[in-house]
Amino acid sequence: MTGGCRQNYAVSLRCLNCDAVHDLRETTYFCSKCGGLLDVMLDYESIKNRVKIADILRRPKTMWRYAEFLPIDVSRKVSLGETLTPIYKAKKLSEKIGIKNLFFKLDYMFPTGSFKDRGSALMVSRASELRAATLAIDSSGNAATSVAAYAAKAGLECYIFTPSYASLGKIIQAMMNGASVFRVKGTRKDSYDIAREACQKFGWYYCGFQTNPYVTEGMKTIGHEICEQFNNDPPEWVVHPVGTGSGLLGCRKGFSEVAQIGWISKIPRLVCIQPEGCAPIAKAYKKGRNEIRYVRKPKTIAEGLMIGYPLKGKLVLKALRETGGLSETIKDQQIVEAASWIAKIEGLFVEPSSAASVAGTKKMLDEGLIDKNDRVLCMLTGSGLKTVETYSKMVKKPKTIAPSMKALRKNI
Ligand SMILES: [Zn+2]
Structure with missing residues (x-):
């Protein structure tokens, strides 16, 4: 690997609740003192001294190019040929919903079709x-x-x-x-x-x-990539559809890391979108509550967001507050409408959970919560090919015709 890195800068695991430090080899992944969730701690001082943007840019265009930030031996990684996922400028959809710069991050372009x-x-x-x-x-x-x-x-x-x-x-x-x-x-x-x-x-x-x-350690490359792809001037808003919150929290950690070593000066405001039928985090945020009230019977078309018990809910609330972010709920009907725009206007086919980010952006624009001059990046997290069954209920059955021009003319 050109300008490669074989060193692993992980030092310990730290409790996200009480800050207790745990051994890296610990695999229960809960704090033995308070039951809190654990986070991988890295030696950012050493990373800062060692890592150079120029080195990273010379490496293959995959998530592994941010090797110094990844707490494993990257030379022995398990990889399915991931790439940096494209930033897509949704020009026509920007015009439709009344915003100057709407971007998508096509994170469904991963090997299994999901971020x-x-x-x-x-x-x-x-x-x-x-x-x-x-x-x-x-x-x-x-x-x-x-x-x-x-x-x-x-x-x-x-x-x-x-x-x-x-x-x-x-x-x-x-x-x-x-x-x-x-x-x-x-x-x-x-x-x-x-x-x-x-x-x-x-x-x-x-x-x-x-x-x-280690989920967060992988998901945080979303943040690294966005910074690189926007030349260290990331958009004002990054909008995530949220189920467990792993994508949003990873993105947050990625941004914090590159800010810590001085690559960006301002962290984007993070947005959490949840469907009305399962919105434990969004409801807590909108009401200014600190505790998450669990949803016992989630009901939404966005199956990927049906997490009634998000264990990281409080961490998401914290990330939203710390970045000056927002949270919004949307109806299933708005999700379906957004999925249809994305497919018909931009030519991209994503699952309902992904379309939630665009539906949420539209709602926040309409409510004046986002300025139309701000740059907004929506995460498109899963391929529509995973939910063909769901969409099959929403499209008209194709017409059957006789193999003649006459029959075709009659039906056009
Ligand atoms: Zn603890």
């Missing part, structure tokens, strides 16, 4: 370093699919625990990757509990997006 690959790549690389043989995750969507793909590449066994009510369609991709899937009777939390317990009993490595700190 979750950033987190999985780091988690599975870490699992390999720790010589884990088996991985486990509780999820029925993009996260499970993503972890299964990286597990296949690493040659690791992968168990997926999903609630019994979840449709199997969403995890066919993971099953093709060789993952073993268990449908667990009961609630979403029952799947989580059994995955955690199995990891403790059998020594499996837990790859949950809500708790494993």
Whole structure:
């Protein structure tokens, strides 16, 4: 690797609640003192002295080019050929919704069709370093699919625990990757509990997006990339559809890191968009509350955002407040409308969860919360090909015609 970096600057794990320091080899990923979630701490002084923008720019255009910030041995990474995801200027849609500069980050252009690959790549690389043989995750969507793909590449066994009510369609991709899937009777939390317990009993490595700190270490490359792609002058607003909050929090950490070593002077304002049928974080933020009230029965077309119990909810609130951000709720109908604009006006096909970021931007513009002269970047996190079933209910059936011009003319 040109100008490569083999050094890992991780020093410890730190509790995000009480600041207690834990050993890096710890894999329970909960603070033994207070039960808080853990974060990977890096030696930013050394990184600052060692890393040069020019070196990074000479490396291959992948998320791994930010090697100094990644707490694994990058020379032994588990990779599926990730690239830097494009920044796309949505010129026609900007005009339609009345804003000067609307950008998309096409994060669905990752190997499994979802931005979750950033987190999985780091988690599975870490699992390999720790010589884990088996991985486990509780999820029925993009996260499970993503972890299964990286597990296949690493040659690791992968168990997926999903609630019994979840449709199997969403995890066919993971099953093709060789993952073993268990449908667990009961609630979403029952799947989580059994995955955690199995990891403790059998020594499996837990790859949950809500708790494993290496998720943030992968997702933070969103922030690094945005800074680089905007020549260290990132847009005023970065809008995230939020389920677990892993993307928004990763982005926040990425921005903080590059600010800390002096590459940017101002961190963009972060926005959290959630559907009305599952908006535990957005509702807390709008009401100025500090505690997250869980949603017991989430209901929305945006399946990726159906996280009624976001363990990192308070951290998202903190990130929004610290960056002068915003949070908004949107109706399913607005999500569908935005997905249709993105497809018909810009030619991009994304899943409903991704369209939520554009629907939210439109709402905030209409309410005067965002200035039309500000630059806004919406995260498009998952491919529409993952939710064809959902969209199939919204499009008209094609007409069947006789193979003649007469029949065609009649139907045009
Ligand atoms: Zn603690």
